[in-house]
Structure formats: structure tokens, C-alpha cells
Amino acid sequence: MPRESYQEKLEALRNDVLYMSEVVTDRLRMALESMQQSDEELAKDVIAGDDEVNDLYLDLEQDCINLFALQQPVAGDLRLIASSFKIITDLERIADLAVNLGEYTLDAEHEMFPEVNIHAIGQETVDMVEDAMDAYANEDADACFAIADRDDDIDAMCEDASQTVVRDLIETEVEDDTTEDEIESLMQDVSRMLLTIRDLERIGDHAVNISARTLYMVENDDELIY
Numbered sequence: 001m002p003r004e005s006y007q008e009k010l011e012a013l014r015n016d017v018l019y020m021s022e023v024v025t026d027r028l029r030m031a032l033e034s035m036q037q038s039d040e041e042l043a044k045d046v047i048a049g050d051d052e053v054n055d056l057y058l059d060l061e062q063d064c065i066n067l068f069a070l071q072q073p074v075a076g077d078l079r080l081i082a083s084s085f086k087i088i089t090d091l092e093r094i095a096d097l098a099v100n101l102g103e104y105t106l107d108a109e110h111e112m113f114p115e116v117n118i119h120a121i122g123q124e125t126v127d128m129v130e131d132a133m134d135a136y137a138n139e140d141a142d143a144c145f146a147i148a149d150r151d152d153d154i155d156a157m158c159e160d161a162s163q164t165v166v167r168d169l170i171e172t173e174v175e176d177d178t179t180e181d182e183i184e185s186l187m188q189d190v191s192r193m194l195l196t197i198r199d200l201e202r203i204g205d206h207a208v209n210i211s212a213r214t215l216y217m218v219e220n221d222d223e224l225i226y
Helices: 003-037 040-048 050-071 075-107 118-138 141-171 180-219
Strands: none
Touching (some): 003 040, 003 118, 075 180, 118 141
16 A cells, blocks of 8 residues: 555544544534423434444444554554544443433433533533544644643532532422322432433543543653543
8 A cells, every 4th residue: 555545544534533523522412402402302313313423433443443454553653543543432432421311301201400500511521522622633732631621620510510419309308298109200300310410521531531542642641541
């Protein structure tokens, strides 16, 4: 294979990873909107769209394997391929978490915990993922550290939200005539909200993972990986 073709394949890999990130962040935004608007049709679109993300992932995984096997890359090229391979795994998992959010929307029978601003937390996580992918596209090492620092803010927002849900549960008065079905429904609502918060926190973690792999790709620096 001519060297020019090899370099073209590396550039195509980078562009395809960026395209996959656009698809994934679009699904994530759709999932958040479906939760905010209680839009079941939009939630179903998010769930149905997971097959497209999985297909993208498998295609890119094979591209990475082919580049490893056929070209035996070294130095910067090796780090690009290895980092891209890890990043698409994080993107696929973010898409799975978006599907979770869509399923929570379908399962929700009524709105609860209005004081918990899930959409604001979700928007912060989307921004982190997009900024992490911008760092990958621009080979911006400084941005990688900044994104990792922002994860503390996401963690704090999620911790506050979880505490609010638990406090509301503790303060909820159960009347003598409250049925077991009503209690079960309440517990399901609490569980669903806590799972939503957990999944948003995990999306932030994946954004940090993407930044860590980008830093390794750019500067051969594994500081953020460990």
C-alpha cells in the first residue's frame, strides 16, 4: 500500500471517529429533550437509533484492527490508532447511556423532583463530550486537562441532585391509606431518578476518558489515564 494511501486512511479514521461523535451527541441531546418534554416518540427514536451507533462502532473497530495488522504503525501513528480505538468505545457507551435515558422517559408515569434540574446537568455533560472531541480533532492537550478538571463540577452537581432526591424521599409522608402499589410506584420513581443522575455522571466520566486518550495521542502522556 503506498504511503500516501496509508496517511489517507489515518485521516479517514480520524474523520469517521468525529462523525460517530456527532451522531452520539445528537442522540444524547434527543434523549435529554425527550426527558424534559416527556416526549415518548423522541425517546423511541433514541432507542431505535442505537443500531446505527453500534454499526458505526463495529466498522471503526475493524478499521483500527486493519491498520494495526496491515501497517504495523509506530510512534504517533500507533498512538492515533490506539487512542481512536479507545475513544470509539467510550462513544458507544455514551450512546448506550442515552438509550437508558430514553427508556427512563418511557417508564416514567409522572414528573417528580422538579427541583432537580436534570436538563442542566445533562447539558453540561453534552458540552464536555463535544469539547473532548474538539480536543481530539485539534490535538489540543491543554483542553484535555481543562475537561478533566470540569468533571469535578459534574460530580458535585450529581451529588447534590442525588441528595435532594433522597431527602425528598425521607420527607415524604406515607398516609395510613397509602396502598402498596402507590409505595412501589414512588420507589420506582426514586430509583429511576437516581439512575438518571448516575448515568449522566458516567457520561462525564467518558468525556474525561476521551480527553485522557487524546492527551496520550498528542503528547504520549498518560497522566489522565491513571
